[in-house]
Amino acid sequence: MTFSLKIGSPYTGIWERTQSRVFQLLSDVFLIATFMIDKLKALSSETMGGFYVEAQEFGIYQAIDWISREETSFRNRVNGVRRIRKIIEKGKADSVIRLGIVSRLAELLEKTKNDEIQGEIIxxxxxxxxxxxxxxxxxxxxxxxxxxxxxxxxxxxEVKKNIILAFGNIAGDNAGFRDNLLNAGVMSHCLTLLSELNSLEAERNYLWLLSNLCRHKDPYPKFMQISECVPILKAYLDHSDEEILNTACWSFNYISHFERSAVLDKDTISKFVKLLSHQSKKIVASALVVCNNVASETVDEIQMLVDCGILKELPKLLYIKDVTILNRVFILISYITAKGITHIQSLVDNNILEDLINIFKENGDYKQEILYLIKNLICNGDENQINYALSIGCIDILFEGLIMSKEICVNLAIESFLNLIIEECNFDINIYVFKDIAKRLLDFQNNKNQDIGKLVRAYSKKFLY
Known part of the structure; x- marks a missing residue:
């Protein structure tokens, strides 16, 4: 309906005033609405991480409607799930979860039999x-x-690959979640998938899941629940892909902390020793972790490493310019020197002690580690081995250790010298050198470590008075 009023009509003024008031009222309503919207946006930004804006931008409410309605078309349902996933990938998972999306997706997943929708939801x-x-x-x-x-x-x-990814994320979070999956039988179900993997990426994700099911401590997993995957992990130690190799190594590292027998057969240890010559430093470092776990236990286990050829690999590793690898090599050698005469002789026969002396002179970053190895050798070696070590320069290293700024280095040198004095063996050391050692040690008779100070006072005076 339209109204037309002639100019000069007595109603013209009334209409103009009414029109003006209506426009003013609409303007006021618009301003109030704008103000309220701004306030809602600000509130949403504080309470929902800015999701108010994101919901409009991505159409989250439409996506929820698409996945919730029974009559929604197949394509819209798929698009709805994809839209939700993209919002999550933009870091808005909290806001999406607050809207009850997980329950809706789980309900839809349970109902649908379509592979495409299942894959998108998972x-x-x-x-x-x-x-x-x-x-x-x-x-x-x-x-x-x-x-x-x-x-x-x-x-x-594709659906199975996405389930592997989901289980891997759950198991990798903590020991409790891992145990929930193991108790639900996830390990046995996933082992049946091995023959179905159709790509390198699928193999990587699969092995990553197995690794996470073996991971975490406090508590460690029950070995009976993961033992079935050990042969698979072992087979992957021969794989050509670096990422798969690294994951397999770390899987054995996890297992060897609580069930060493799983990796202590000679064939498996040989594989790890072989990996020490791998072209990738990352793989070498990972293999060293497992070798160190093996060497940390008994003399027999170290002998197994020696029999597998590890001493032939160590000299090459000592000259790799990689902090992680060198630290792990020093740890491995320290285990060997701590386990007695037989294995110390293996280091002597392979000229590894001479390599250590050269590294001490050339690289100041590892002097503490080498002092520790020398102390172990003097404490655990026989007379011939100690004389050999002294003849290639260990005594000069110990003298240098006495004047280092790090207290631990000084104490390692003192303990090494004290062991030389206490043993009273036929070491190839001139009596005047012994007296020099005793004089220098007297400077430390008031050492913070009272046991060291007491020994210094007792044995140094023996050579001086």
Whole structure:
């Protein structure tokens, strides 16, 4: 309906005033609405991480509607799940979870039999599980049984790969979540997937899941729940892919902390010794961790490493310019020197002690480690081995240790000299050198370590008075 008023009509003024008031009222309403919207945006920014803006930008409410309605078309349902996943990938998982998305997706996942929708939903849930523990726990509690049910029924490789990814994120979070998956039978179900892996990426994710199921301590996993995967992990030690090799090495590292027998057969140890000559420093460093775990126990275990040829690899490793590798090599040698005469002789026969002396002179970063090795040798070696060590320059290193700024280096040198004096063996040391040692040690008779100070006072005076 339209109104037309002639100019000069008595109603013209009334209409103009009414029109003006209506426009003013609408203007006021607009200003109030704008103000309220700004306030809501600010509030949303504080309480929902800015999700108010994101919800409009990405159409999250439309996506929720698409995945919730029974009559939604197949394509819209897929697009709805994808839209939710993209929002999560932009760091908005908290805001999405507050809207009850996980329960809706879990419900849809349980109902649908379509591979494409299943794959999209599981991918989305796996991304949520990759977040903080509270998100991971939510996925674990709501979806573990659903994932296992689908894993048994589906023939889709893509769906299975996404389930592997989700389980890997859950198991990797902490020991409690790992045990929940193991108790649910995830390990045995996943072992059946090995023959179905159709890409390098799938193999990487698969091995990563197995590794996470063996990972974490306090508590360690029960070996009976993971023992089935050990042969698979062992087979992967011969793989050509660096990432897979590294994951396999770390898996054995986890297991060797609580079930050493799983890696203590000669064939497996030989594989790790072989990896010490790998072209990748990352693989060498990872293999050294397992070798050190083996060497940290008994003389027999060190002998197994020696029999597998580890002493032939150590001289090459000493000259690799990599801090992590060198530190682990020194730890390994310290285990060998701490286990007695037989294995110290192996170091002598392979000229490793001479290499250590050269490194001490050339590289100031590892003097503490080498002083520790010399102390072990003097404490545990026989007369001939100690004389050999002194003849190639160890005594000069110990003298240098006495004047170092680090207290631990000084104490290592003092303890080494005290052991030489206390033993009273036929060392190839001139009596005047012994007297010089005794004089220098007297400077430390008031050492902070009272036991060291007491020994210094007792044995130094023996050579001086």
């Amino acid at each position: 991918w989305t849930l796996a991304n949520i599980a990759a977040g903080p523990s509270r998100h991971t726990k939510l996925i674990m509690n709501k979806c573990t049984e659903i994932f296992l049910s689908i894993l048994k029924a589906t023939k889709s490789i």
